Amino acid sequence: MVWIVNGARLASDLPRFVEGTRSFIPIWKPGVYLAAVPKKVFPRDWLTSAVPVFFDFEKGPGLTESTNEISGSLWCLLPGRVLGFAVVLRVSRRAFIDAPHKKSQPLVARAFIENVRNELVAVAKLLERASLTAARAAEMPVHRRRGWRPFRAPQRYAKF
16 A cells, blocks of 8 residues: 655645755665655655655646656655665656556565665665774874885986
């Protein structure tokens, strides 16, 4: 089950969403984003939904050229959080309509969120390992670092 919501029901919904998309963090797949503060982007009634919520901003009041890109897609807020971030999907209308015909389960939200969580944890571990390596290198004397060579002045050749 999913919810499909008129994202521009209130006059302040579309401007709030447009402003909030500037803070979205794109991740490894196109159309998948992390929202650090979802309550600044989405209506609070839908933040704790147990199922995916699709927001449709088409034909909302105050659409301009810059917001046409936003209104051309459906925006899905997945249930739950990944390391404190909300997972947001950008889905084309055609993909949303075709999904039930092509797959038995159009969106397996829990599996998708677990996949995102695993990827973020892996990246966090890599960053932690890299920062530890940099810290160890900073503590190590220069002459003991890998690849260190003493400076040698260029040799001058004697003229014959």
